[in-house]
Amino acid sequence: MKILVLNSGSTSLKYKLFSLPNLNTESEGNLQNIANHEEALKQALRKIGDLRDIAAIGHRVVHGGPVFKKPVKITKSVLKKLEQYNYLAPLHNPANLAGIRACQKYLPEIPNIACFDTAFFSNLPDQAKIYPLPFSFYREQKIQRFGFHGLSHQSAMISAAKKLKKPLSEIKIITAHLGGGASISAIAGGKPIDTSMGFTPLEGLMMMTRAGDLDPGIILHLAREYPSEKLDHLLNHQSGILGLSGCSNYLRFLSAVKKEKPKACLAFNIFIYRVQKYIGAYFAVLGGIDALVFTGQIGAGKMITRQAICAGLKKILTGVKIIVVKTDEEKMIAEEIREELRI
Missing domain, CATH: 3.30.420.40 (ATPase, nucleotide binding domain)
Structure with a gap:
């Protein structure tokens, strides 16, 4: 089995295809200055060639808000909820979701899984997480520190521990x-x-x-x-x-x-x-x-x-x-x- 991972940017599409169980890289690419994510995905799929045995498609999603703290399978309700966070990460989330929609259109039988940059920071200590505003803003509107680049910081942490x-x-x-x-x-x-x-x-x-x-x-x-x-x-x-x-x-x-x-x-x-x-x-x-x-x-x-x-x-x-x-x-x-x- 294989896992296809997409990192959809506003003008780019980065992809990697991993084979299980050892997550060896079978194919990868970084498409720049893309016209749109549908065309970029089709180009990536042509480069990959063999699409058999892809068990899931993983997507980097920058802002998961207070709700999404671990990988989640994309459904209509999940996608609708994620759209609500677009204004909080306007450089990122709309492009992330465009990549998901392209996969739903061209690879409809394969489940899409969102992984969040905010998830790594979901359990920050309160003194780091909560802003000094009226407490109701945190309790009712979830205005808090979410943190970003979590996937990168987590990857760097794991690599550093091995080097140390x-x-x-x-x-x-x-x-x-x-x-x-x-x-x-x-x-x-x-x-x-x-x-x-x-x-x-x-x-x-x-x-x-x-x-x-x-x-x-x-x-x-x-x-x-x-x-x-x-x-x-x-x-x-x-x-x-x-x-x-x-x-x-x-x-x-x-x-x-x-x-x-x-x-x-x-x-x-x-x-x-x-x-x-x-x-x-x-x-x-x-x-x-x-x-x-x-x-x-x-x-x-x-x-x-x-x-x-x-x-x-x-x-x-x-x-x-x-x-x-x-x-x-x-x-x-x-x-x-x-x-x-x-x-």
Whole structure:
């Protein structure tokens, strides 16, 4: 039997086909600049060729809200519920659901299983989870820290434990997923105790197009001038590294930094500084760490970024192992499906 895993982005479709029981990769691809998810899926299926023995199709879904805390089989009611979270992750959830619908159309006999980026953080301690708003907002509206990139942080945690040669129950680590989106997590005993992203993927670190942490008063101030849709677009698509430097691509951004372009250097310094602040805070919360783990396209791929982050943390990182791992969200999804379906 086999498990097909899809990671559907707004303009991309990443897929991997795993064979059971060992989850060996039989086929994989990353389709970019797609016209739509239906056409992308058909292209992927042509590349895969043999579709026999696919027991399930796994999907990464970014926001599972307060309801979905483990993998779930997609039904009409589940899909309808997930649609309610689209506005909380507008860069991600609509595309995730488009991938699911494409599979329902072209592979209707194969069950679709959603795995959630928020699930890894579903049991955060209350002091990390609950915002200091009137308690009714948490109790009645479930306004809380959900956390994101959970599949990546979980994958990085498992890889780090193997490199440390320790069981998950004995490790204390900080995982830094740095990519177009970026987040940091504090993990102790195999469980996250805090993470930088919050109710939505807007909170936390400065990112390629998202500002990260902001004084809420700034939002109130901007809301006097911008309608909610425009403000949403500003915060999700026009802020962060792009907003400060004008660079929409991290490689071009680093090139501008090397050329000492003032705005690019400013953006780089702010990005590094904010990552360092979170690492320092989580180091304190954990009471020391065994390892700092970098993952994501920037975290695992760009040494200059890692060096800049670590350079300002020499005192607290003395004796701490620096681990770089390539995250494998698709395999993490396949493992969760194998366990959930017991196949």
